[in-house]
Amino acid sequence: MRSIFWRLFFWFWLATGIMLGLNLLLTQWVSAQRMASLDDLDPRQLSIEACHVLGRSGTAGLSDWIESRQHEHPNLFIYVLDAAGQDIAGQEPPQRLHDWFVYSRSGSAPQSPGVNLDASTGCRPSEAQAVQVSSAQSYWTWRETPDLVATDGQRYMLLFDPMHYPPIALEEFQHLGGGYFPAVLLLCLSLSGCLCGLLARHFSRPLRMLQRGAREIANGNLQQRVAGDFSARSDELGVLARDFDLMAERVEALVQSHERLLRDVSHELRSPLTRLQLAVTLARRGDEHLPRNLERIEREGERLESLIAALLRLSAMRSGDCTLARQHMDLRVPLRWVVANARFEAQAEGKTVNYSEPEQAMPVRGDAEQLASALENIVRNGLRFTPPGASLCLRIERQDECLQVCVDDQGPGVPEEALPRIFEPFYRVSSSRERKSGGAGLGLTIAMGIAQAHGGHLAARNRPQGGLCVTLTLAAES
Incomplete structure (x- = not known):
């Protein structure tokens, strides 16, 4: 069984069948144990004893007798119903016993060999009404429903109910309805099979769809x-x-x-x-x-x-x-070196670089050579698109726990929809930023990689007065 559907179906179904079988066996065993606790009791003798109590002490004494018997035998419930179907001890009999009482009192009930125990005649049944009790008590013996006749002629029905329900005997079901038990068992297995099949499909179908999707991707789709x-x-x-x-x-x-x-x-x-x-x-x-x-x-x-x-x-x-050779450093140092080189190159093209170094130190932990390379790529990119006679402005400042280096050029700027892509390799957005401007189109990509390696980031935005502002943000060291 390589298919997960059949694996899930088989094991769920097997588990359901095992649970059903264990439930039947456990119910049978518990019921047998409960009935075994009543082996020392004879329902015939209990009926005669109840009749004697009724004759001597009336319904009040019979109520006390029921309470004491049920206290001695917790697995046995005893009900004595009057003509109105009310229990004399105030107990609430199960609905099935009440239905049995109504049915037995109706004129349509079939005649059965009932037992009448008359307190005025010694509480002994006639020979024709004798209750046959085998040495091994069975549940159906307890289902006899004798009528107790008090000395004043009032009739009561005596009902015994061992733990409210009968034990499940497999051999009894086999003789009911021409194979009732196999039919019930087959129905249970069929229903559990359907449910297990639906459950297995519920789990296996998404996995098959994921499998098909993975194969499509593997095939190039x-x-x-x-x-x-x-x-x-x-x-x-x-x-x-x-x-x-x-x-x-x-x-x-x-x-x-x-x-x-x-x-x-x-x-x-x-x-x-x-x-x-x-x-x-x-x-x-x-x-x-x-x-x-x-x-x-x-x-x-x-x-x-x-x-x-x-x-x-x-x-x-x-x-x-x-690999980064991280060390404690002042970010002003590599920026000072980059600005000096940029001013030398800008002078030959008639451009200027404006930068005022702050007096406050800008501490950061990073690789000085790599950060200098990132700053140089950003400054060179801005200088490349700054027209002759214009200025490239640099500034470094501290914002809370971060250091920011901003490079403002006076070039044509970048369309808003293209801003996120200018950090991609070889990406160019307009005629003014084509290859004739020089460079391979990797400077900002490399600068972004260096910034991310230091736990920072690189961002770009268009300036309201024209040009592009590229900002390098790094975590400041306390």
Whole structure:
């Protein structure tokens, strides 16, 4: 049985059958034990004794006698009903005994060999009414219903009820209704089989759907989802289906990201390689342009080396292989070095870098070299899109338990819908931010990875007066 449906069905059904059998056996055993406690009692003698008490002490004495007998034998209940069906001791007989009393008193009741015990005649039944009691008492012996006749002629029905219900004897059911017990047993097994089948299907069907969904994803259908079929379920299987869809969405996003990254890397490598091949072809001619062609070859080689180094660094950060040499440091130190380099580069292009270093220390725990690299990528990105004659503004401040470094450029900004994507590899959003502006499109991606490795984050927003503001947030050290 490899199918989980049949496993669940078989074990649930087996457990139900075992419980049913144990219930029958336990009921039979308990009932037998209760009846065994009455083996020393003779219902005929109890009936005669009740008649004598009724003759001597009346109904009040008979009530005391019933109470004492029931106290001695807790498994036996005794009722004496008058002509109106009321128990003389004030007890409430079971409904079935009351129905039996009404039926026996009705004119439609079949004639049965009842027993009349008359207190005025010595409480002895006639020979024709003698109660035959075997040495081994059975329940049906207790079901005799003798009539007690008081000295004033008032008639009472004496009822014995061992523990309110009869023991379940299998051999008795087998002789009722031509095989009543096998029919009941078959009905119980059929109903339990149906219920077990529904329960097994309730658990196995979602698992089969999850299995089909997993196979579809394994076959390349990354759009496969299963939670729609579990919309009405809030149990663990419903949660599992929604987690499955979340996993599928994540896998699809990762695969698409890798495919896009491979496509972008191929495109980025193709351009410098094409220029290298052209420069090599021109250099082979050996004309007066040879020095310029060799310079182009060197420049394109450096570009390829820079791109490959950035890709390796990005791959190391994403795989978790990038180790950080954390130490206590002042964030103003690497920022001071980055600003000095940025001012030197901006001067050649007619741009300025505005930065006022605060007097208060900005303590942080991190890798100084990695943080300097992240800050440099952010500043270079802002400087690249700042037009000539404009300024790039930097500021560092403390906000509660965080340090924030804000870089404001005066470029064209970024469309609001594209802001979350500018940290993706090779992503460019407008003509002013195409490849002619320089760079491989990995600077902000690497800066984001460094920020996240330090427990911080990188965010971007458009400034109301124009341009883009990129903010690096890190946890401040107390």
